[in-house]
Amino acid sequence: MSERHGVSRRAVLGGTGVAVGAAALAGAGFATGRATASPMQLRHYDFHGDHQSGIVTPQQDRMHFASFDVITDDRDALIGLLRSWSEAASVLMTGSELGTGIAGGSPLAPPDDTGDATGLPASGLTITFGFGPGLFSKDGVDRFGIANKRPAQLIDLPHFPGDTLEERLTGGDLCVQACADDPQVAMHTIRNLSRLAFGIASVRWAQLGFGRTSSTTRAQDTPRNLMGFKDGTRNLKAEDSDNVNRWLWAERGDGQDWMAGGTYLVARKLRILAEIWDRASLGEQEALVGRTKGSGAPLSGGNEFTEPDFTRPGAGGEPLIRSDAHVALAHPSANAGAMMLRRGYNYTDGADALGRLDAGLFFLAFVRDPATQYVPMQTAISSSDAMTVEYVRAVGSAIFAVPPGVAAGSPLGNNGAYIGESLFA
Amino acid sequence: MNARFALPSLVLTGAVVALAGCVPNAPSGADSVTVTATDDGCTLSSSEAPAGTLVFSVENEGSAATEFYLLASDGSSIVSEVENIGPGLTRDLTVQVAAGGYFTSCRESDNADAVPVAFTVTEAESDVPVDEEREALLNQAAQTYRAYVQQEVAALVIATDEFVAAYTAGDDDAAREIYAPARIHWEAIEPVAESFGDLDPSMDLREADLAEGEQWTGWHAMEKDLWPPLDYAALSVDERQALADQLVADTAELSARVNADDFTFEAFQIGNGAKELLDEVATGKITGEEEIWSGTDLWDFRANLDGAWEAYVVLKPAADLTDATLSTEIEERFAALDAELAQYGSLEDGFANYSELTDDQVVELSRLVEALSESLSHLTAAAIG
Numbered sequence: 001m002s003e004r005h006g007v008s009r010r011a012v013l014g015g016t017g018v019a020v021g022a023a024a025l026a027g028a029g030f031a032t033g034r035a036t037a038s039p040m041q042l043r044h045y046d047f048h049g050d051h052q053s054g055i056v057t058p059q060q061d062r063m064h065f066a067s068f069d070v071i072t073d074d075r076d077a078l079i080g081l082l083r084s085w086s087e088a089a090s091v092l093m094t095g096s097e098l099g100t101g102i103a104g105g106s107p108l109a110p111p112d113d114t115g116d117a118t119g120l121p122a123s124g125l126t127i128t129f130g131f132g133p134g135l136f137s138k139d140g141v142d143r144f145g146i147a148n149k150r151p152a153q154l155i156d157l158p159h160f161p162g163d164t165l166e167e168r169l170t171g172g173d174l175c176v177q178a179c180a181d182d183p184q185v186a187m188h189t190i191r192n193l194s195r196l197a198f199g200i201a202s203v204r205w206a207q208l209g210f211g212r213t214s215s216t217t218r219a220q221d222t223p224r225n226l227m228g229f230k231d232g233t234r235n236l237k238a239e240d241s242d243n244v245n246r247w248l249w250a251e252r253g254d255g256q257d258w259m260a261g262g263t264y265l266v267a268r269k270l271r272i273l274a275e276i277w278d279r280a281s282l283g284e285q286e287a288l289v290g291r292t293k294g295s296g297a298p299l300s301g302g303n304e305f306t307e308p309d310f311t312r313p314g315a316g317g318e319p320l321i322r323s324d325a326h327v328a329l330a331h332p333s334a335n336a337g338a339m340m341l342r343r344g345y346n347y348t349d350g351a352d353a354l355g356r357l358d359a360g361l362f363f364l365a366f367v368r369d370p371a372t373q374y375v376p377m378q379t380a381i382s383s384s385d386a387m388t389v390e391y392v393r394a395v396g397s398a399i400f401a402v403p404p405g406v407a408a409g410s411p412l413g414n415n416g417a418y419i420g421e422s423l424f425a
Numbered sequence: 426m427n428a429r430f431a432l433p434s435l436v437l438t439g440a441v442v443a444l445a446g447c448v449p450n451a452p453s454g455a456d457s458v459t460v461t462a463t464d465d466g467c468t469l470s471s472s473e474a475p476a477g478t479l480v481f482s483v484e485n486e487g488s489a490a491t492e493f494y495l496l497a498s499d500g501s502s503i504v505s506e507v508e509n510i511g512p513g514l515t516r517d518l519t520v521q522v523a524a525g526g527y528f529t530s531c532r533e534s535d536n537a538d539a540v541p542v543a544f545t546v547t548e549a550e551s552d553v554p555v556d557e558e559r560e561a562l563l564n565q566a567a568q569t570y571r572a573y574v575q576q577e578v579a580a581l582v583i584a585t586d587e588f589v590a591a592y593t594a595g596d597d598d599a600a601r602e603i604y605a606p607a608r609i610h611w612e613a614i615e616p617v618a619e620s621f622g623d624l625d626p627s628m629d630l631r632e633a634d635l636a637e638g639e640q641w642t643g644w645h646a647m648e649k650d651l652w653p654p655l656d657y658a659a660l661s662v663d664e665r666q667a668l669a670d671q672l673v674a675d676t677a678e679l680s681a682r683v684n685a686d687d688f689t690f691e692a693f694q695i696g697n698g699a700k701e702l703l704d705e706v707a708t709g710k711i712t713g714e715e716e717i718w719s720g721t722d723l724w725d726f727r728a729n730l731d732g733a734w735e736a737y738v739v740l741k742p743a744a745d746l747t748d749a750t751l752s753t754e755i756e757e758r759f760a761a762l763d764a765e766l767a768q769y770g771s772l773e774d775g776f777a778n779y780s781e782l783t784d785d786q787v788v789e790l791s792r793l794v795e796a797l798s799e800s801l802s803h804l805t806a807a808a809i810g
Contacts, residue, residue, distance in 0.1 A: 158637040164714070275795060276704050279802035284697075292514060301490065301511030314490040314509035353784060354711065354791040383636060390704075 037121050040181040044122035047090035049405040050261050051249065052419065054126030055341065055366050056238035059216040060179040063209035063345045064186040065267065065362065066194065067172025067398055068201040070135060073143045079424055081200045085129065085176075085193055086406060086418040092189050095122030114195070117188035123180040127189060129419045130265050130400025134173040149423055151256040153264055153369050154401045160382040162389060169269055169396030172204045177265075177364070179343070183210065205396065207269060209345025209362045216343065222296060222304065226272050226346050226359055227391075229289050230296035233304055234331070236341040247339045247368055254368070258422035261404030263366045266374050269347070269396030271360040277391045288387035290325030298327060322386075329385045330377060338373040341366040360392070370399060457482055460531065462491045462510070467531030469544070474522075476549035481518040483531075485510045495520060496528040500541045504556060521747075521810050523556060524548045559743050559810050563692040566739040566808075570695045571688065573735050574614050578680050581610035585676045589669035592647055595662070601651050605721035608644060609772065612728035613735070615705055616698035621682060628675045631715070642671045645718075652718035692740065696805030699736035702729040703798040711791050713779040723769055723776035726790075730766070733797075734759060737804060744807040751800065751807050758797040765793055 040060075045053050070078060088098055099105070099112025136150035137143070178189035187208070194203055213225040214232030218239050225231040236243055250259040277285070282293060290308065291298050298308035300320045310328055314320040321328055332339050343366070348359035367373040381388050403420045410417035457480045459470040464487040483493045492508040495518070504527065507518040528541035584607035591599035611618060611629065619625045626634075628643040635641055647668055650660045660668070682688060709715035710726040737759070741752050769786075770776035782790075 159635070161634050161636045161639075164633055273708060276707060276798070279700060279704075279798055281697075281802075281805070295514075297511070297514060299509065299511050299514070301485070302513045306513075312490060312511070314511075315492055320490050320509050320511050354788050356791070356795075379636060 038181070041121045041123040043124040043181070044095055045093060045124065045126055046408075047086075047093050047127075047406065048408045048410065050407070052128050052262075052402060052405045053093065054128035054177055054179050055248070055263060055343075055402070056216055056244065057124075057126045057179070058220060058238070059212045059214060059343055060124050060126070060181045060186075061210070061212050062180050062183040062186045063212075063343075063362070064178045064183070064190040064206065065209065065364075066176050066190045066206040067132070067204045067267075068174040068176070068194075068197060069204045070143075070173040070201045072200050074200075075144045075424075077200050078144055079418070081197055082129075082420050082424075083412070083414065083416065083418040084196050087412040087416070088193060088196060089127040089129075089189075089419075090412055092192070093122065093125050093127060095120070095125070098192055114188065114191055116191070117182075117185050120182055120185055123182035123185040125178065125180040125185050125189060127193075128177040128179075128265075128402060130175040130177070130402045131420065131423070132172045132174065132398065132400050134171065138173070144424075146423060149256055149258060151250075151254070151259050151264075151401055153250070153255065153259075153371065154399065155371050155375070157266070157370070157397055157399050158375065158379075160378055160394065162382050163394045163397070165397050166395050169205050171398050172400070174201055175265070175267070175398065175400045177343075183208070207347055207362050207396075209347045211346040213344035213346055213361060214342040216341065225344070225361055226274065227277055227285070227289075227387075229285075229291060229293055230304060231344065232342060233291075233296055236339045243339055244341070247373060248341055248366060250368055258425070259401060259403060260422075263368060263402045264370050265400045265402050266363075266365045266367070266370055267396070267398045267400070268363040268378075268394055269360070270363055271358065271393045271395050273391050273393065274357040274359060280391075287322055288325060288390075290321045290327030299325075324384050324386050326381070326385050326387045329380045334380065335377045336372070338367075338377065340373050340377075366402065456480070459484065460493055460529070461486060462493070462531050463487045464489065467491075467493070467529075469529060469542070472543065473545040473547055475547050476522055476524040478519065478521050479546070481507075481520075481529075482515060483507060483510055483518060484515045485512055488512055491531060493518060494530045494541075495522070495544070496530060496541055498526040498528075500528045521556065521559075522546045556810075559746055562743040562746070563740075563808065566692055566695060566743060567690040569739045570736060571683075571690050573739075574617050574683050574690075577610045577614045577732075578676075578683050581607070582676055582680050584610055585672060589673055592651070593662075593666050593669045595665075597651055600647075601719070604644075604648065604651065604719060605716075605724035605776075606772070608721075609724055609728035609731075611644070612705075612725045613732035615729065615732065616694075616701040617683070618679060619701075620694075621679065624675050624679055624682075628672060628679075631717070633714075642668060643675075644672065645716075647672070648716065649718045652720075654718070692743065692808055693805050695736045696740055696801075696808055699733040699740075699804060700798065700801045702733040702736070703794060703801055705729050706794050707791070707798060711787060711794060716779065720778035720780050721776070722779040723766070724772070727766060727772055727776065730759070730762065733801065737801065740804055740808040743810070744804055747807040747810050751803055755797070755800045755804065758793070758800055762790075762793040762797055765790055 045057055047053065072078065091098055097113040097118055101113050102111045102115035102118050105111050133150065133154055133156060135144070137147040176190060176193055178186045180186040190206065212223055214235045215222055216235065216238055218237050222230040222233050236247060238244065248263050250262050252260045286292055286299065296304040298306060298321060300309035300312040308321055308327055308331065310319055310321050310333070312320050328334060343364045345362045347362045348357065350358055352358045365374060403423060406417045406419060412418070456474045456477065458474055460481050460483040461468045462483060462485045481493060481495070485491045489512065491510050492506060494506045495504045496502060497504050505518060505520040507516045510516045524546050527544045527546060529544045530541045584603065588600060588603045588607045591603060629645065630641065630643055631645050632641060632649065649657065650665070653659060706726055706729050710722045710729065713722050715725055716722045737755055745752055
């Protein structure tokens with residue numbers, strides 16, 4: 001997967017579409033485009049690669065995530081969907097319109113592309129597909145003849161203490177994560193992929209996210225989450241190749257060889273009790289997190305990137321960082337060294353029926369083995385992390401196997417390669 | 426160094442005076458003294474300041490955690506302090522001081538080399554609150570609130586015995602009748618009970634908070650058994666007895682702990698407790714999650730409010746030294762919420778089942794809770810000054 005610049009969104013086929021370079025577009029203030037396009041929005045990534053895009057890719061600022069129920073038992077129909085999704089993803093990631101675009105088709109048929117991103121640059125769009133437990137078997141039925149290929153790592157997540165999950169926000173047979181530096185581009189992706197899925201898979205739940213709450217590369221600044229604290233300071237970064245190989249990518253021998261080069265995704269929708277958090281004193285907020293709110297430095301001293309010292313004593317010999325502080329419980333040293341790659345986003349769904357901010361963190365973590373890298377940490381946090389217990393409610397939860405990418409140079413289309421091909425081979 | 430240095434802090438780390446309705450950390454017009462701490466001790470930008478609100482901005486340039494104390498004229502009694510300042514961090518200590526002689530110290534509590542340095546507070550033009558008065562009021566508050574907690578726990582012991590007697594005897598009607606009135610004595614002191622991290626989950630855990638495979642005990646396990654959902658398998662006589670025995674034992678342990686000689690309160694715990702009681706209302710009761718089987722959330726709501734009122738009343742005299750308008754606002758908001766809640770019943774006559782409330786009624790209660798919580802969140806800082 002490499003990064004390219006300067007590709008405009010234009011008609012792939014037809015020629016009746018107006019082909020305009022991104023720079024010209026930006027200068028002209030095109031009606032459906034943005035008045036200016038930042039360098040970030042001009043980035044684009046390749047669909048092909050050993051791994052899918054949207055995992056170690058520098059984390060974009062916007063996300064639209066959707067979980068789907070597969071509503072057919074027809075294996076060929078499912079494979080057909082994965083083929084069309086793969087082809088569409090490769091087109092969308094270049095910033096182009098699907099099919100004949102918005103103006104190249106028959107006037108008597110709906111356009112191939114919904115058109116809401118026409119005129120916008122690629123905006124660093126990445127698309128990541130995942131397979132939920134229900135794809136392998138549902139209610140004990142092996143719908144697609146792949147039940148014996150379910151990886152052991154694709155566990156059913158346990159109930160974590162304090163979970164107040166809403167059934168309609170859990171699970172799913174397929175997922176699509178679309179990340180971009182323009183929310184409209186991310187949404188356009190989910191909208192059009194959902195359209196291709198009608199009759200085969202339908203959206204079970206979806207989430208819009210704004211404001212990344214983690215960094216996946218060293219070049220990125222640490223963002224703040226809706227609790228007002230810097231988040232992702234210690235995230236696994238793309239540059240940490242040894243750790244990425246150890247903690248992120250599945251390998252042959254992990255159990256299911258078709259997953260080699262893939263990974264596992266845990267998605268959790270975590271509502272923050274914002275009004276109540278905002279009434280907690282600064283001292284309490286910092287003690288719960290284990291870091292200062294201003295600089296993000298650990299309470300044991302130093303600056304944001306100083307390694308926390310969980311033994312450094314303060315008054316009365318007690319550690320400066322409480323043992324139930326978030327940073328203490330989430331740190332690799334408390335989790336047998338386990339690391340994960342997080343790609344969280346802030347979200348808001350407006351206000352609830354009581355007028356309270358309905359908002360929080362849409363937590364996404366990619367790990368090689370959820371049972372050892374995610375579950376123990378989440379169990380500790382759900383039961384002992386005072387910040388989580390008091391101020392956060394888990395309302396949504398899902399897990400997916402994220403298959404490897406499509407090899408460079410593979411043709412796509414009707415008889416071509418597709419995401420998940422190794423599973424159905 | 427005097428042994429008093431080892432006492433728990435009266436001031437939360439990094440706590441600052443936040444007057445109700447005021448956002449800035451340092452009140453405008455406050456004098457500020459920069460304290461630079463190194464491994465060799467600390468240096469103050471000034472050795473004197475005028476009486477009134479004074480901010481010590483403590484920068485730790487040393488390699489170990491440090492703390493900063495403002496000591497009374499005897500050189501040992503702590504007027505105020507800020508603890509746990511990690512290397513490279515800066516913390517503010519905001520205090521209100523009267524004119525007179527003080528000392529400052531910047532060492533760890535067990536460092537015998539720490540030599541307090543004289544600090545002079547000069548006369549101010551206007552009167553300032555005297556710290557001795559505040560300290561006396563806070564001590565009084567702590568004693569009064571401690572007695573209140575002990576009284577509620579004593580009532581809880583009696584009510585729990587009555588409840589489990591009916592429950593284990595299989596007199597479900599009587600047990601259902603006693604359940605909510607008994608629990609008000611728990612709900613009124615919930616933050617105190619919750620401070621005992623082992624007892625709270627054993628006594629008050631909701632089913633949704635269980636970890637996979639974890640044993641469920643306490644009030645809510647019995648609640649579900651008394652108000653069973655459709656697919657529920659009733660507990661056996663032995664299972665009921667085990668739950669009852671555990672609850673009685675836990676309650677006895679709670680009673681022993683709050684009556685122990687070393688069970689003490691500090692003012693900030695009372696004030697934060699009041700806020701936490703309202704948080705409980707906002708997160709559990711207003712949504713009907715607390716008593717999901719019995720629907721008796723409004724009893725808990727009433728008890729949480731009563732507990733918060735008690736905490737407010739004991740802190741009010743000290744808080745008024747800082748800002749009397751805050752208590753006016755708090756009382757108005759308590760009154761508004763009381764009036765709204767009174768429509769649905771009282772402790773004497775019982776409350777409506779939570780499921781009987783309309784969405785609009787829940788919204789109205791929620792708005793009043795949010796308003797009161799917002800005011801109460803400033804109580805601790807105002808009381809401590």
